Amino acid sequence: MATIKLYLDTRGCAKGNAAPVKIALTKKGSTVTHSTGVKLLPEQWDKETCKVIKHPQKLPLNNMLATLQSEWQLALVKLESEGKARRARSAAELKKMIRNTIDPQEGQQGNFVAHYKKYAATRRTPGTRDTYWQTLRRMEAFDKNLETRTFEDIDKHWLTGFEAFMAQTTHSENSRAFHYRNIRAVFNDAIDEEITTSYPFRKFKIRRAPTPKRSLTVEQLKTLATYPCEPHLVAYRDIFMLMFFLAGINAVDLFAARRANIVNGRLEYIRAKTHKLYSIKIEPEAAELIEKYKGKNYLLFVSDNCSNYKNYLHRLGVALKNIGPVKRVGRGGKKVREPLFPNISQYWCRHSWATIAASLDIPKETIAAGLGHGGNTVTDIYIDFDRRKVDEANRRIIDWVMYGKK
Numbered sequence: 001m002a003t004i005k006l007y008l009d010t011r012g013c014a015k016g017n018a019a020p021v022k023i024a025l026t027k028k029g030s031t032v033t034h035s036t037g038v039k040l041l042p043e044q045w046d047k048e049t050c051k052v053i054k055h056p057q058k059l060p061l062n063n064m065l066a067t068l069q070s071e072w073q074l075a076l077v078k079l080e081s082e083g084k085a086r087r088a089r090s091a092a093e094l095k096k097m098i099r100n101t102i103d104p105q106e107g108q109q110g111n112f113v114a115h116y117k118k119y120a121a122t123r124r125t126p127g128t129r130d131t132y133w134q135t136l137r138r139m140e141a142f143d144k145n146l147e148t149r150t151f152e153d154i155d156k157h158w159l160t161g162f163e164a165f166m167a168q169t170t171h172s173e174n175s176r177a178f179h180y181r182n183i184r185a186v187f188n189d190a191i192d193e194e195i196t197t198s199y200p201f202r203k204f205k206i207r208r209a210p211t212p213k214r215s216l217t218v219e220q221l222k223t224l225a226t227y228p229c230e231p232h233l234v235a236y237r238d239i240f241m242l243m244f245f246l247a248g249i250n251a252v253d254l255f256a257a258r259r260a261n262i263v264n265g266r267l268e269y270i271r272a273k274t275h276k277l278y279s280i281k282i283e284p285e286a287a288e289l290i291e292k293y294k295g296k297n298y299l300l301f302v303s304d305n306c307s308n309y310k311n312y313l314h315r316l317g318v319a320l321k322n323i324g325p326v327k328r329v330g331r332g333g334k335k336v337r338e339p340l341f342p343n344i345s346q347y348w349c350r351h352s353w354a355t356i357a358a359s360l361d362i363p364k365e366t367i368a369a370g371l372g373h374g375g376n377t378v379t380d381i382y383i384d385f386d387r388r389k390v391d392e393a394n395r396r397i398i399d400w401v402m403y404g405k406k
Contacts, residue, residue, distance in 0.1 A: 025098070075101040155200045215348055218356060223340065246267060253269055265281060274373075
């Protein structure tokens with residue numbers, strides 16, 4: 001059973017100085033306080049009645065303090081009747097619940113979940129927003145009182161507990177890191193908005209395991225580009241190479257492109273991820289494949305025939321993994337495959353482009369511009385004013401992969 005009372009806190013108060021009147025909230029032997037904003041001399045406070053005495057404004061002060069105490073008491077009764085007070089693990093947690101009940105706006109200002117939801121809702125793409133909701137669901141499963149948490153509650157201890165909780169079901173360290181990056185982004189935004197100064201990631205480090213190589217070497221790309229695929233796999237291999245020839249274009253951008261996006265021999269479009277204009281010169285190798293697989297309404301026939309490009313991407317991933325020698329075994333002549341690249345996916349073309357560019361000593365700023373990464377002045381300058389550098393880099397990469405020319 002929690003209790004609420006008024007008291008004069010004279011601790012640390014020099015003789016002759018006024019001391020603050022506070023509300024004391026006690027739960028299970030633990031006490032937290034809340035300042036009322038009133039300061040009195042010790043002789044102006046009656047410890048027995050907990051009222052102001054010998055003060056020229058004692059009547060209005062007593063009325064104000066009684067109203068404040070009543071608000072807290074009514075909020076506590078409400079929380080107890082709803083069964084919420086019992087879920088508070090400490091007096092500090094119960095205090096937050098009471099303050100939020102009295103003034104929801106005050107409670108929301110520093111409330112972690114309220115700001116988390118606000119931040120998540122403003123992310124640009126549905127896919128990015130969904131990742132934040134995934135993280136929120138994981139946090140809610142871990143902490144049943146998450147709705148009452150302030151930013152100060154999400155400290156190193158909380159994050160460590162969350163990590164242990166996730167480790168039970170999410171064995172990949174990098175998958176867990178993905179959730180922590182979402183939480184860190186919300187903290188950074190709250191600091192920028194001056195909602196909190198708390199930042200637990202100074203002490204809690206996000207750990208990442210080394211990721212397996214997700215790129216092809218020059219020799220492997222050449223092998224893939226020229227490999228005598230089974231007829232039903234040729235188109236999938238060609239689409240992968242087209243993505244590579246277009247500087248590792250994202251699948252969502254390639255399959256959303258229309259014929260009208262070709263302007264003066266360039267593919268120009270708004271990147272789905274950054275909402276920024278991107279332009280890349282269509283090299284002859286890319287032009288040949290675009291012509292081979294041209295669509296009626298879209299750039300490629302794939303988008304004309306497939307309502308959801310993600311369905312095609314799934315088939316693309318399966319097909320790429322099936323490219324390689326095939327043997328017939330047994331009386332029925334069952335196919336046994338020996339994939340060239342058993343773990344390959346469409347993402348590898350983008351990683352491969354960047355890796356090969358780096359091996360050719362192409363500047364990082366040019367590589368970033370080629371991949372359509374915005375957010376810094378140098379990259380933006382390349383995108384807006386010096387596309388020639390990206391075009392030259394892409395040509396060098398294609399020449400090195402396809403013809404062995406540096």
